[in-house]
Amino acid sequence: MTAQDYNFAYLDEQTKRMIRRAILKGVAVPGYQVPFASREMPMPYGWGTGGVQVTAACLTPDDTLKVIDQGADDTTNAVSIRKFFQRTAAVAVTEATAEATIIQTRHRIPEAALTEGQILVYQVPIPEPLRFLEPRETETRKMHELEEYGLMHVKLYEDIARHGHIATAYAYPVKVEGRYVMDPSPIPRFDNPKLSDCPAIQLFGAGREQRIYALPPYTRVVSLDFEDHPFEASKAPHDCDLCGASDSYLDEVITDDEGGRMFVCSDTDFCRGRVAAGHIGRLGAPDLAQEAAE
Amino acid sequence: MFLIRAYRTTLPRFGASVPVDTAKMAVSRRVSATFKDLPGGQILGPTFDYTHRLLDFALMAEGEAAGSPPPTPTPIPSPQGGGGAATPQIPHVMSFLNRDGLIETDAAGDATPPDLTREPMELPASRPLRLQSLTRGDEGFILSLAYSTQRGYGRTHAFVGELRIGTVAVEMDIPELGFAVEIGEVELTECETVNQFTGSKTEPPQFTRGYGLVFGQTERKAIAMSLVDRALRWRELGEDFVGAPAQDEEFVLMHADNVQATGFLEHIKLPHYVDFQSELELIRRLRAEAMAQKEAAE
Numbered sequence: 260m261t262a263q264d265y266n267f268a269y270l271d272e273q274t275k276r277m278i279r280r281a282i283l284k285g286v287a288v289p290g291y292q293v294p295f296a297s298r299e300m301p302m303p304y305g306w307g308t309g310g311v312q313v314t315a316a317c318l319t320p321d322d323t324l325k326v327i328d329q330g331a332d333d334t335t336n337a338v339s340i341r342k343f344f345q346r347t348a349a350v351a352v353t354e355a356t357a358e359a360t361i362i363q364t365r366h367r368i369p370e371a372a373l374t375e376g377q378i379l380v381y382q383v384p385i386p387e388p389l390r391f392l393e394p395r396e397t398e399t400r401k402m403h404e405l406e407e408y409g410l411m412h413v414k415l416y417e418d419i420a421r422h423g424h425i426a427t428a429y430a431y432p433v434k435v436e437g438r439y440v441m442d443p444s445p446i447p448r449f450d451n452p453k454l455s456d457c458p459a460i461q462l463f464g465a466g467r468e469q470r471i472y473a474l475p476p477y478t479r480v481v482s483l484d485f486e487d488h489p490f491e492a493s494k495a496p497h498d499c500d501l502c503g504a505s506d507s508y509l510d511e512v513i514t515d516d517e518g519g520r521m522f523v524c525s526d527t528d529f530c531r532g533r534v535a536a537g538h539i540g541r542l543g544a545p546d547l548a549q550e551a552a553e
Numbered sequence: 554m555f556l557i558r559a560y561r562t563t564l565p566r567f568g569a570s571v572p573v574d575t576a577k578m579a580v581s582r583r584v585s586a587t588f589k590d591l592p593g594g595q596i597l598g599p600t601f602d603y604t605h606r607l608l609d610f611a612l613m614a615e616g617e618a619a620g621s622p623p624p625t626p627t628p629i630p631s632p633q634g635g636g637g638a639a640t641p642q643i644p645h646v647m648s649f650l651n652r653d654g655l656i657e658t659d660a661a662g663d664a665t666p667p668d669l670t671r672e673p674m675e676l677p678a679s680r681p682l683r684l685q686s687l688t689r690g691d692e693g694f695i696l697s698l699a700y701s702t703q704r705g706y707g708r709t710h711a712f713v714g715e716l717r718i719g720t721v722a723v724e725m726d727i728p729e730l731g732f733a734v735e736i737g738e739v740e741l742t743e744c745e746t747v748n749q750f751t752g753s754k755t756e757p758p759q760f761t762r763g764y765g766l767v768f769g770q771t772e773r774k775a776i777a778m779s780l781v782d783r784a785l786r787w788r789e790l791g792e793d794f795v796g797a798p799a800q801d802e803e804f805v806l807m808h809a810d811n812v813q814a815t816g817f818l819e820h821i822k823l824p825h826y827v828d829f830q831s832e833l834e835l836i837r838r839l840r841a842e843a844m845a846q847k848e849a850a851e
């Protein structure tokens with residue numbers, strides 16, 4: 260089937276205009292959660308419907324789209340969303356971060372530095388950073404309005420008092436331009452520093468919760484912390500076993516049931532690029548070695 | 554389901570099977586959300602998870618839409634080509650975490666678990682009793698409770714460590730023979746969640762578990778069950794009761810049974826002439842008294 264029966268990028272133009280208005284408002288008030296009339300998409304809520312709607316509203320026929328999930332282009336959900344836009348928008352797609360004009364992501368920020376003109380679209384499950392301290396939306400909106408973020412600091416402080424650390428490993432809360440506390444989506448806190456001063460536009464879409472928020476280029480984003488307990492970006496204390504990178508976020512892969520394991524870059528494009536450039540990790544590059552042998 | 558449960562009432566019980574071994578399951582689908590790859594592999598199997606629900610206008614134009622079957626996802630055979638009694642084991646993901654002592658362990662016990670089908674619900678309930686109740690519970694009810702924990706009403710920070718679907722052999726000890734024989738097979742869906750746990754007054758920081766085991770290919774219910782199981786464990790883990798519905802054992806267990814709930818709900822369609830007549834008489838009398846008082850006051 261050619262998907263020409265659907266409008267370009269699935270959504271009708273009025274819906275896209277509504278979403279673009281929400282995005283513009285989000286860009287104008289960085290970190291503020293803009294309510295929008297999220298639509299039903301042909302995939303379940305929680306699988307990126309917010310990100311997909313934001314991407315659909317931003318796409319033009321000339322765009323080149325990259326979709327990643329957990330940093331990888333080959334994960335099932337990333338493949339699925341990429342195919343969705345290939346079918347409904349017939350746009351060019353790529354796995355190379357530098358070639359993409361729009362990147363939709365779940366749970367990671369690419370390792371390669373983003374550039375001006377790129378748009379990074381995050382899929383967001385729970386947009387409200389205060390949600391797990393206060394389940395009621397009526398209360399949390401009031402707290403944002405009054406800049407009442409004491410509860411969040413108390414929570415972080417209690418972590419330190421109990422564990423000596425802040426016990427938040429992903430979706431680590433940030434403050435945007437000194438005003439709104441924002442949930443960066445469930446990226447590992449390793450990625451938090453990349454949020455700040457980023458040349459690309461960063462857009463966040465939460466479909467089920469009907470919220471869009473944004474970071475315009477070069478926005479100052481600070482991870483919440485205390486003077487005596489400064490924020491630390493953390494990752495597994497290893498190098499990538501395939502490409503040897505020491506500065507990338509790693510996935511742990513269980514290799515046998517005897518406790519064997521390896522660590523590999525979660526950003527598959529970054530890892531492939533390094534291997535192609537001749538970098539070799541502890542376990543070499545089995546794929547390439549295998550290909551050479553065949 | 555109601556008919557089957559009602560019919561079972563008429564049957565004598567010969568005994569209990571040995572516990573089914575889900576590590577020996579003939580797996581048709583098995584995924585882990587916590588590790589990208591692992592022994593036994595990710596087996597996507599029969600699922601619509603990665604299929605877009607797009608209407609095919611071409612089919613509609615040909616007038617075939619109504620009769621056309623949904624697209625069948627390509628079944629992926631078990632890596633071991635499994636099936637039958639000789640199915641090789643696919644180890645549980647939890648055992649890998651267990652190796653590091655990162656996840657709580659529950660010592661195996663010989664205690665006979667309580668049986669919800671033979672004994673009345675007893676509160677506070679032990680975990681085996683809670684799990685039985687959740688397995689029998691209404692999928693929609695369990696789903697909404699689990700969803701509420703994800704939205705902050707008793708949050709449990711759950712990851713799907715493993716979800717597997719397949720058939721297991723049901724075996725029963727035959728005293729005359731002195732060993733267990735296979736009496737049948739049953740399809741099960743099993744979900745184990747890994748939950749963040751930052752420690753409490755009584756326990757050090759460690760991952761904790763939620764567990765779901767349901768009949769048939771019912772992923773949504775198995776996952777929901779494991780979230781609700783974990784939410785209900787706040788007391789034994791020394792966590793706070795935050796007043797969330799999913800933490801409230803009595804509320805959850807007493808309202809989970811679909812057969813009970815449906816029956817009681819729908820019974821209000823039955824005649825209640827007598828009760829209603831007495832209400833009518835009461836309200837007329839009260840209104841008359843109120844009127845009389847009002848008139849007297851004026």
Ligand SMILES: [Zn+2]
Nearest residue numbers: 499502524530
């Ligand atoms: Zn690498």
